[in-house]
Amino acid sequence: xxxxxxxxVTKRFGGLTAVADVSFQMEQGEIxxxxxxxxxxxxxxxxxxxGTFPFDEGRIVxxxxxxxxxxPYHVCRRGIARTFQITRPFLEMTCYENVxxxxxxxxxxxxxxPERRRRAEEILKLVxxxxxxxxxxxxxxxxxxxxxxxxxxxxxxxxxxxxxEVLGGLNTGEMVQALDLIRAIRDRFGVTVLWIEHVMGxxxxxxxxxxxxxxxxxxxxxxxxTVVRDPRVIEAYLGEADD
Amino acid sequence: xxxxxxxxxSLGLFGVLAVLxxxxxxxxxxxxxxxxxxxxxxxxxxLLAGYTGQVSFSHAAFAGIGAYVSGMCAIYFHLPPxxxxxxxxxxxxxxxxxxxxxxxxxxxxxxxxxxxxxSEMLRIVIDNxxxxxxxxxxxxxxxxxxxxxxAWAFYLMGAVTLGLxxxxxxxxxxxxxxxxxxxxxxxxxxxxLGIHVVKIRVAAFVISSTMAxxxxxxxxxxxQLITPEILSLNxxxxxxxxxxxxxxxxxxxxxxxxxxxxxxxxxxxxxxEFHVLIFGLVALFISRFAPEGLVGxxxxxxxxxxxxx
Numbered sequence: 001x002x003x004x005x006x007x008x009v010t011k012r013f014g015g016l017t018a019v020a021d022v023s024f025q026m027e028q029g030e031i032x033x034x035x036x037x038x039x040x041x042x043x044x045x046x047x048x049x050x051g052t053f054p055f056d057e058g059r060i061v062x063x064x065x066x067x068x069x070x071x072p073y074h075v076c077r078r079g080i081a082r083t084f085q086i087t088r089p090f091l092e093m094t095c096y097e098n099v100x101x102x103x104x105x106x107x108x109x110x111x112x113x114p115e116r117r118r119r120a121e122e123i124l125k126l127v128x129x130x131x132x133x134x135x136x137x138x139x140x141x142x143x144x145x146x147x148x149x150x151x152x153x154x155x156x157x158x159x160x161x162x163x164x165e166v167l168g169g170l171n172t173g174e175m176v177q178a179l180d181l182i183r184a185i186r187d188r189f190g191v192t193v194l195w196i197e198h199v200m201g202x203x204x205x206x207x208x209x210x211x212x213x214x215x216x217x218x219x220x221x222x223x224x225x226t227v228v229r230d231p232r233v234i235e236a237y238l239g240e241a242d243d
Numbered sequence: 244x245x246x247x248x249x250x251x252x253s254l255g256l257f258g259v260l261a262v263l264x265x266x267x268x269x270x271x272x273x274x275x276x277x278x279x280x281x282x283x284x285x286x287x288x289x290l291l292a293g294y295t296g297q298v299s300f301s302h303a304a305f306a307g308i309g310a311y312v313s314g315m316c317a318i319y320f321h322l323p324p325x326x327x328x329x330x331x332x333x334x335x336x337x338x339x340x341x342x343x344x345x346x347x348x349x350x351x352x353x354x355x356x357x358x359x360x361x362s363e364m365l366r367i368v369i370d371n372x373x374x375x376x377x378x379x380x381x382x383x384x385x386x387x388x389x390x391x392x393x394a395w396a397f398y399l400m401g402a403v404t405l406g407l408x409x410x411x412x413x414x415x416x417x418x419x420x421x422x423x424x425x426x427x428x429x430x431x432x433x434x435x436l437g438i439h440v441v442k443i444r445v446a447a448f449v450i451s452s453t454m455a456x457x458x459x460x461x462x463x464x465x466x467q468l469i470t471p472e473i474l475s476l477n478x479x480x481x482x483x484x485x486x487x488x489x490x491x492x493x494x495x496x497x498x499x500x501x502x503x504x505x506x507x508x509x510x511x512x513x514x515x516e517f518h519v520l521i522f523g524l525v526a527l528f529i530s531r532f533a534p535e536g537l538v539g540x541x542x543x544x545x546x547x548x549x550x551x552x
Contacts, residue, residue: 076437090428101425107436109418
């Protein structure tokens with residue numbers, strides 16, 4: 001049985017069908033990219049998996065159990081963490097406290113323990129924020145805010161992490177750091193990654209498989225090199241060829 | 244602030260509290276007791292408004308619930324006031340839970356409006372059920388202690404206030420406090436990290452309302468007369484002004500604000516009800532130009548003292 005099994009999921013907002021009959025599967029340990037033009041329904045699909053919105057039809061099974069009807073905090077405790085397209089760190093809290101919220105959400109009110117402290121510092125070091133341990137998140141620049149979101153998500157001990165445009169707005173040097181970090185998430189923590197991205201060049205270096213959404217439908221999936229040459233994908237991005 | 248300074252300040256505060264009844268006259272002792280009541284009210288309201296961002300207008304109503312329940316326990320069931328205060332607290336907690344579960348999902352301005360409505364409804368009921376509550380005549384209740392002594396009432400209220408502040412401080416520094424602030428900062432993000440946002444909000448509302456119930460009960464038994472004035476919006480806005488002027492979302496803010504405004508209002512009492520208007524205007528200006536209040540201004544002036552927050 002697949003690790004994440006999305007079966008015929010549909011979401012409508014009034015008359016607009018944002019996600020239409022989408023089905024795909026992921027295996028544990030995969031890094032999968034999710035691409036598509038603006039408004040294709042990528043973030044909506046994330047929100048359906050994460051429980052932000054209920055979906056109208058279909059089924060999502062994660063790690064052997066259905067996610068239907070679960071609220072975001074519940075989905076998180078099942079082992080799915082996420083980041084946001086527009087970063088949402090807790091601005092008035094320090095980086096350390098931001099990470100602690102993840103521990104509290106996953107493990108409940110355990111109080112400050114040396115073990116928790118050690119793990120928080122370890123995670124912040126991994127993402128490269130160890131020098132900002134006690135800096136309030138509002139003082140961080142964009143790349144560091146994005147790193148903090150990943151750190152916070154890792155604190156919830158996820159089995160699957162949903163990354164929503166981590167590379168947007170970063171310069172080339174920062175992108176290299178971010179790619180290393182995403183590989184580390186999988187290799188060091190064994191976390192499966194589903195990743196929305198517009199920066200194709202970078203995405204192609206890391207992902208093992210691509211899913212392509214267009215107009216709410218999954219139009220193509222498979223090996224990245226094959227997918228980007230698929231006429232349906234080229235058409236979705238560039239419009240119909242008029243030869 | 245460095246630890247030694249905190250200790251020094253606390254020691255000084257204890258000293259002042261200990262000798263105040265010996266040196267102050269009746270009038271200033273009374274003012275000091277009122278200060279303690281306002282400190283309890285503002286500090287517990289701050290826990291809700293300043294740390295979870297929920298602006299509730301029913302805080303004075305919960306003080307009223309504590310006062311009336313405790314007072315009626317004393318009159319109808321002959322419970323000693325301190326035991327009655329515990330009953331008042333418990334009733335405030337239960338009603339806080341019910342109101343919280345009903346209103347808090349709405350969030351934001353709707354919470355403010357529904358709590359405002361609740362508080363006015365309760366005041367009207369108490370006004371009109373005069374056979375039980377004595378309406379606007381007020382309910383005469385026994386003194387908080389078995390014997391009458393302002394000095395001992397002061398020590399009692401002082402001890403309870405310190406206890407309450409200690410509990411609030413512990414909550415702020417605990418995981419619960421961290422969860423409060425996470426919810427206030429960004430509830431969508433908090434939920435995505437496994438925080439049950441509604442539960443956290445309701446918990447803050449119940450804790451805060453329970454504390455208001457305790458403060459109200461002690462206040463009623465100190466005055467020996469409980470009137471619907473306790474539930475009035477006057478008191479609510481005074482508490483709000485104290486917290487905002489002192490510093491919303493800071494531990495010391497409501498303490499500073501409550502003492503400052505209560506003492507100040509003794510001096511401008513001759514202007515009658517206008518002092519509430521003035522406090523309202525000052526609170527408005529502070530929240531626009533110095534959102535962290537007096538405590539925030541102090542921190543800006545002496546940033547070196549503020550190594551930890």
